[in-house]
Amino acid sequence: MGETMETSDTMGAAPVGAPDDVDGAESTAAAAEARPASPKVDRNRWILGGVGATLLTLLILFFLSTRLYVYDRLGPMEIANASIESTPEEAAAVKKEIKDLESKAKRAQRSVVGMVPGSTYIVVDTAQNKLYLKKRDKVLHEALCSTGSGGLLKDPNGDRQWVFETPRGNFRVIRKAEDPVWTKPDWAFVEEGKAVPDNWSERRDYDTLGNYALYLGDGYMIHGTLYQRYLGRAITHGCIRLGDEDLERVYRAAPVGTQVLIF
């Protein structure tokens, strides 16, 4: 009865004497029967739990082993000075192989060096906003410039958008002009929040490009600027802007066909 009372109290179930009491008595009896076996059950549970935990750990370790990396520091190839035991024939064969390999390497290196333009060429560094006039590996002139801002402009009245990046790669000066006139593209009006004109004469701009322009294709140019204070900054719509004196120097030094490397 004491057990029954305890069960009832614990469970907060029906009062003692209710029909449910019969079941309660049975379950209490079953619990009493089961009690002697509980250490074994507990041991089994522990074993099962241990096996499960081990499997889970192994699974996690396997997952980690496929995701984790080991890193080795890479250094230069070492030339060992230890002599290698070999017959004179083998030593001669090794020497010949080395000579062949070195000669192939030199030929390839000469070919690479030969690809560097021998005439004047232009290098534009968009990260530092610098332009270099070069010949072979010699810098003839260095200038601050402005390159593309990388900005994104969306047309609020349509689904067009423009990214103002200076294109990178190998270009050539395809045309040159003094007192160039800029035919403003649509984005120039969209950016200023103005309506795009239908009349092409309204697009002509006689001041913005400065005194000279070197055309690189696809509307990109090296030209002057009204905003010299911004030189050295990435603020353009993709063109390369130079100060007046630098522009004149580059214009005079770079004929049509000059290579322009932009990175």
Add this chain to the structure above:
Amino acid sequence: MKALLLAVLLGQGEAPPDVASARELERVARLELEAARSKEFYFVADAASLTLSLKLGGVPLATYKLESIELGRPLASADEALSLDELYRCLAPPRAPLEIVPGPPPAPATPGKDEEKKPPVPRSGVLGCEPPLAVHLVSAGKVLGFRERLRLFGDRKDEPRVRLVVAEADADKLFSSLPAKPLFLVSRVLQATPESTAEAR
């Protein structure tokens, strides 16, 4: 032992070390010529001088100082020999542009309101390459955030990695001018000293 390990890493079997370095010299020169002819930008990571050179058509454009070059392999296959003797074709992560708000042109420069707005420069980047290789570019001076670490953790698991730790002073320059589809080449050519040259001949 180290030289032998490197030779194995390069897949050069048991060739005598001086032959191995001559092969390395020839391999790098041959692959660089291939890269220069491709008309694509290419990087040469030089383990001897710890530099990363950006070139186009054989013309050196920029050289970035590295603090280390590390070769990473999945823990599961760490014992397998691995070669880095390919010319890898890579893809850089896309840039995140800053959106321009249309409006009237900016007023003349005013102090404090004349700041340059630059697209954010990342502190790390991964070039995914073919044959499978991930080139991780990490700035030496910046600690990777949790998200970046998580992203690296979740990256493809079966490919080798090369981690280039770029000197802090050069990291922004590198990330700002990272080409979209560069080629990538690792060089371990030791610049031969007069003594070693004499021995090689």
